[in-house]
Amino acid sequence: MQKNDLVTVAIEDIGVGGEGIGKVDGYTLFIKDAIIGDVVEAKIVKAKKNYGYARLMNIVTPSENRVEKPACPMARRCGGCQIQEMKYGAQLAFKEGKVRGNLERIGEVPTELLDKVMQPIVGMEEPFHYRNKAQFPIGTDKEGHIITGFYAGRTHSIIPNTDCALGVAVNQKILEIILHFMENNHISAYDEEKHKGLVRHVLIRYGFKTDEIMVCLVINGEKLPHAEKLVDKLCKIPGMTSITISVNKAKTNVIMGNEIKLLWGQTYITDYIGNVKYQISPLSFYQVNPVQTEKLYGLALDYADLNGNETVWDLYCGIGTISLFLAQKAKFVRGVEIVPAAIENAKENAKLNGLENTEFFVGKAEEVLPREYKKNGVYADVIVVDPPRKGCDETLLETMVEMNPDRIVYVSCDSATLARDLKYLCERGYELRKVCPVDQFGMTVHVETVVLLSQQKPDDFLNQL
Numbered sequence: 001m002q003k004n005d006l007v008t009v010a011i012e013d014i015g016v017g018g019e020g021i022g023k024v025d026g027y028t029l030f031i032k033d034a035i036i037g038d039v040v041e042a043k044i045v046k047a048k049k050n051y052g053y054a055r056l057m058n059i060v061t062p063s064e065n066r067v068e069k070p071a072c073p074m075a076r077r078c079g080g081c082q083i084q085e086m087k088y089g090a091q092l093a094f095k096e097g098k099v100r101g102n103l104e105r106i107g108e109v110p111t112e113l114l115d116k117v118m119q120p121i122v123g124m125e126e127p128f129h130y131r132n133k134a135q136f137p138i139g140t141d142k143e144g145h146i147i148t149g150f151y152a153g154r155t156h157s158i159i160p161n162t163d164c165a166l167g168v169a170v171n172q173k174i175l176e177i178i179l180h181f182m183e184n185n186h187i188s189a190y191d192e193e194k195h196k197g198l199v200r201h202v203l204i205r206y207g208f209k210t211d212e213i214m215v216c217l218v219i220n221g222e223k224l225p226h227a228e229k230l231v232d233k234l235c236k237i238p239g240m241t242s243i244t245i246s247v248n249k250a251k252t253n254v255i256m257g258n259e260i261k262l263l264w265g266q267t268y269i270t271d272y273i274g275n276v277k278y279q280i281s282p283l284s285f286y287q288v289n290p291v292q293t294e295k296l297y298g299l300a301l302d303y304a305d306l307n308g309n310e311t312v313w314d315l316y317c318g319i320g321t322i323s324l325f326l327a328q329k330a331k332f333v334r335g336v337e338i339v340p341a342a343i344e345n346a347k348e349n350a351k352l353n354g355l356e357n358t359e360f361f362v363g364k365a366e367e368v369l370p371r372e373y374k375k376n377g378v379y380a381d382v383i384v385v386d387p388p389r390k391g392c393d394e395t396l397l398e399t400m401v402e403m404n405p406d407r408i409v410y411v412s413c414d415s416a417t418l419a420r421d422l423k424y425l426c427e428r429g430y431e432l433r434k435v436c437p438v439d440q441f442g443m444t445v446h447v448e449t450v451v452l453l454s455q456q457k458p459d460d461f462l463n464q465l
Helices: 087-103 111-117 170-184 227-234 290-304 320-325 340-352 365-374 394-403 415-426 458-464
Strands: 005-012 022-025 027-031 039-045 049-062 133-140 148-152 159-160 198-204 215-217 240-247 259-265 269-273 276-280 309-316 332-336 357-362 382-383 409-412 431-438 448-454
Touching: 005 027, 005 049, 027 039, 027 133, 087 111, 087 415, 087 431, 133 170, 148 170, 170 198, 170 215, 170 227, 227 240, 227 259, 227 332, 269 290, 276 320, 276 340, 290 320, 290 382, 290 409, 290 431, 290 448, 309 320, 309 365, 320 332, 320 340, 320 357, 320 382, 332 340, 340 357, 365 394, 382 394, 394 415, 409 415, 415 431, 415 448
Parallel strands: 027 049, 215 240, 309 332, 309 382, 332 357, 382 409
Antiparallel strands: 005 022, 005 039, 022 027, 039 049, 133 148, 133 198, 148 159, 198 215, 240 259, 269 276, 409 448, 431 448
């Protein structure tokens, strides 16, 4: 295969970036905007020895799972939704298959065991307008007009769009107010290449249970001129609770700065997951899909099987979201998180909910847990881990095995690294009991998974089936 070759390809799978995958005479091609079941005509744009990338030119035969008209007209251009052109039921089947495939191939979990322990994926009732957080870059178009929207895939070119199909409806009104304010008051948009201009991004957060709204403008400076005019407009929106600026003068791709300045209201909003109340600041990590998060954490709590006598460790705890869920039923919960501000949030959230049976540590989980176990003799009946995409450090897994908890609940955002870590744990005395994928991010290729491992003996397990 060579660059500019025109080929006809049947799409059989989807890659990690949402590209359709097909083969021509054994040569693998990755084709953006193609979905499983499509037969497409594509033009090769980059050819490697064993694989290449191609541009979708024409859909010869559409998949039976292809949507006739995507909900968002920007679906192909925008980098946010990779598989919006696939029917939602087919998205769920793909994600469930992705988890199963990684557990079988990487984790070496026997198919017959997966057939027994794997539960159907937990899908969304409403796979659009589910995000409680959105970050919109601000820039200018070729005519010099100020625009906002999302980056086109793998670029920093802004696709103008104030009405994202995944965000909440009020986002559009807020963005239009900000754009008009900037135009009318000659407030400049940030230029990444020149490192000039003022407004870089707009962060909007929304409380699904409380209807509280946060707006934070990220600026390349210390203050926002004529801020009182913007505040006057924004604070009239029902639910507006927090209007701030984030100072970020660094030449960086990192969106938020560390300094938050209050313009109006308070520096946080509140929201609930189940019965637990959380304070959320502009810098807080908080799950972006609260409806599915309640289901995800409900599964984690169910798998932990707490009766009020257990000591639990929650590793990579963030602002204490899972920790506080667990603390409702555990004797004591200890959380670990590397971000100091997140731990402060976790402590505040524990106080907010009157949960005194918690303790939080700042540091790397792979350093804090071995230290507390080996030097201070702490133990765990249950360990819950919710690591980043790279999974758990092997030092941490080693300590978990040494601590020998009755149960390990693993919450994962990447089923490949989950499978790798499960293989390590299952080779050292743990057995897979339950697996359940949860769709947190409809219209994208990402999927969360909750897994239960325990020390129970094989015979005991078989007797329960």
